[in-house]
Amino acid sequence: MQPRPRxxxxxxRPDRRWASARVSARVLVSLVVILGAACTGAxxxxxxxxxxxxxxxxxxxxxxxxxxxxxxxxxxxxxPGLLWVEQGRALWHQADSTTGMSCASCHGDATAxxxxxxxxxxxxxxxxxKLINLEQQINRCREQRMxxxxxxxxxxxxxxxTTFVGWQSRGLPMHVSIDxxxxxxxxxxxxxxxQRRGQLDLACTHCHDQYAGQRLRGDVISQGQSNGFPIYxxxxxxxxxxxxxxxxxxxxxxxAPSPLGADEYVNLELFVAWRGRGLxxxxxxxxx
Amino acid sequence: xxxxxxxxxxxAKQGEIIEIKTLLSHxxxxxxxxxxxxxxxxxxxxxxxxxxxxxxxxxxxDWHPAxxxxxxLAFYTVATESGRLRFEWIDxxxxxxxxxxxxxxx
Numbered sequence: 001m002q003p004r005p006r007x008x009x010x011x012x013r014p015d016r017r018w019a020s021a022r023v024s025a026r027v028l029v030s031l032v033v034i035l036g037a038a039c040t041g042a043x044x045x046x047x048x049x050x051x052x053x054x055x056x057x058x059x060x061x062x063x064x065x066x067x068x069x070x071x072x073x074x075x076x077x078x079x080p081g082l083l084w085v086e087q088g089r090a091l092w093h094q095a096d097s098t099t100g101m102s103c104a105s106c107h108g109d110a111t112a113x114x115x116x117x118x119x120x121x122x123x124x125x126x127x128x129x130k131l132i133n134l135e136q137q138i139n140r141c142r143e144q145r146m147x148x149x150x151x152x153x154x155x156x157x158x159x160x161x162t163t164f165v166g167w168q169s170r171g172l173p174m175h176v177s178i179d180x181x182x183x184x185x186x187x188x189x190x191x192x193x194x195q196r197r198g199q200l201d202l203a204c205t206h207c208h209d210q211y212a213g214q215r216l217r218g219d220v221i222s223q224g225q226s227n228g229f230p231i232y233x234x235x236x237x238x239x240x241x242x243x244x245x246x247x248x249x250x251x252x253x254x255x256a257p258s259p260l261g262a263d264e265y266v267n268l269e270l271f272v273a274w275r276g277r278g279l280x281x282x283x284x285x286x287x288x
Numbered sequence: 289x290x291x292x293x294x295x296x297x298x299x300a301k302q303g304e305i306i307e308i309k310t311l312l313s314h315x316x317x318x319x320x321x322x323x324x325x326x327x328x329x330x331x332x333x334x335x336x337x338x339x340x341x342x343x344x345x346x347x348x349x350d351w352h353p354a355x356x357x358x359x360x361l362a363f364y365t366v367a368t369e370s371g372r373l374r375f376e377w378i379d380x381x382x383x384x385x386x387x388x389x390x391x392x393x394x
Contacts, residue, residue: 077293077295077309077311078309078311078360080311080313080358080360082293082311083293083311083313083358086291086293234356237315237316237356237357237358238315238357238358
């Protein structure tokens with residue numbers, strides 16, 4: 001292949017080039033001094049602020065956010081995810097069937113009864129003979145205990161209740177069980193994570209393990225941790241579940257997404273939760 | 289739909305400048321996006337926000353498309369007297385979302 005010809009308007013005149021080089025050298029030296037000082041300060045600051053969001057080499061999506069978005073997530077008033085928490089709190093106390101029961105009838109005060117629940121899901125459920133995630137557990141409670149209709153997956157009501165329940169565990173470390181009966185489902189989740197798919201022929205691992213921290217167009221690729229779900233995502237302009245994110249990722253590599261709540265997504269959810277073990281629950285997190 | 293959220297300091301000194309934060313759940317459809325069938329989704333945004341302090345208007349904003357869903361708005365006013373602040377958002381379907389907050393000025 002022939003080398004590309006150099007374009008004449010890219011060449012600068014030699015005399016001007018040297019003049020500008022002298023000036024820029026001086027600017028550069030002073031910049032290095034300023035930047036060096038700034039980086040040391042920022043480094044110390046970052047290390048202190050972000051440590052709860054980092055466990056060993058596992059980094060929450062929070063650490064990839066801009067400062068603005070971090071502030072938005074931290075502010076319990078401005079964080080838009082709190083709208084769903086409020087709605088979930090109302091649903092928690094709302095009787096919604098002929099039995100006249102609400103979540104609170106059995107579980108009482110959610111701040112006590114639901115604390116830590118989010119960190120254990122998904123887990124193996126002997127009645128189903130497979131994994132169950134938080135959304136499915138809420139719907140099972142509705143069907144079996146309350147004799148009410150299940151909420152459709154990704155409906156505002158199911159998102160609100162999931163967020164409200166998840167919110168009670170905020171700050172607690174993710175801790176799912178992957179041994180015993182859950183083990184084959186965990187392995188299936190790992191296989192899904194490692195499997196190339198779609199027209200782009202990419203597996204989850206390619207972006208989120210090999211290229212985490214690098215750029216994909218204007219965006220920084222995160223490790224794909226699930227500790228903040230359901231998340232308020234700016235791209236969606238609304239709150240979304242883990243499975244919506246999986247489907248979004250699948251579509252992005254031009255693979256056919258599975259239906260939300262599908263078994264393979266629940267398996268994947270377990271694997272991803274284990275991948276982020278020890279990371280604090282951030283529900284509802286703000287992400288790009 | 290969730291209730292509008294407002295944060296007003298419960299007490300303030302007379303003449304103090306207070307920050308008021310508001311957040312409302314709303315889709316804020318711009319009128320430019322299309323649904324899965326390629327049909328334009330009609331514009332559905334909040335076009336007016338007002339804040340009245342004991343009946344007197346202290347803040348008003350006219351909104352246009354390109355404001356994100358679930359709009360957050362923070363602004364300042366001067367605490368003059370104890371009373372009620374009323375917040376109103378009006379959208380394209382003429383729905384009025386309203387909420388009130390109490391403030392005690394000492």
